[in-house]
Amino acid sequence: MSDRKGLCAYVITRHGDLELGPPLRLIGHRRIGLVVAEVDPARFEAIDTDGPADGDLVELARTHDAVTREVFRCAPVLPLRFGTVLADEAAAVTLLKAAYDQALSFLDELDGHREWGVRLCLAKPKDESEEHSGLTGTEYLLRRRERLAGVRRAQEDAARAVDRLHGRLLAHATRSVERSSGRHASAEHAYLVAVDREPLFHNEIDRLAGELAAGGITVERTGPWPPYSFVDIELEARAHA
């Protein structure tokens, strides 16, 4: 790759009891700090957006998540957008100065919370390894259409179940946001839950999960996550304020 150097910025966090091992370091300013690692910017620029899926992209994304979680173990974090590369330490300090009040305020809000994802999945359809041979084209298409209609009905049931569950979980969460990935039967909700409310939150899920299982609907829970879904923020930083 190239000889250029940049600082990949992962999260903004509160200055304090962080112990970071190389290649990570904290660039601090008053009560906040930026967690960075030296990187060759070409690694990000070279991600091929036209060709087949890039292994380098996955490695960089996993690193981003791993670093975020590492810091999150010790302090509240504002995860930065993947691929945020700063020119140098001066740029990092400029950013921290410019964003200081906003960043501190968000960190205080997020402190003591973790993100959880909840989505509903339909049971896998019955074995679809039907005989394709011997079917006329029309029979094949009719059978497929019936199957899709059944799937649609099941999705409507799942949507109603999502609403029920969501209503109950909101009572135990500080914030929530819908995340639809299109991959699953229902939308996923992300919940920002105070750590001391987690037992109640999870009990609620377990209770409803039991009821839904009878109808072939499973509740999937992911997490705990750093608050990725709750930092929909822009921070402005100009070189000459």
Place this chain on the structure above:
Amino acid sequence: MAGSDSLADILERVLDKGVVIVGDIGVSVVDVELLTLRIRLFIASAQTAREMGMDWWSNDPYFSSKAPRVELDKTDELVNENFELRSRIAELEAALVPQTRAEGLSQP
């Protein structure tokens, strides 16, 4: 549940979320919209490949058994349709030119 977060879940959060820095302090940011789209396409094609018995990524170090399997919902209509149509085509072609098609399909 902790530890079972799939690769897809991680990618969707990391690539789709996060604080955005605006300004001219020498920030460069990868074009994330394009990346997010590419990841979704990759996941869809991975599902199709697996169902056809071509899990080409299981030997790839980035998708090794250390990484949880990508979970995909079989009721995704487009993915199902893709798989079914490809299966049908494969069968019809196999009937026409058995030798060549069999070699093509068994490639890792």
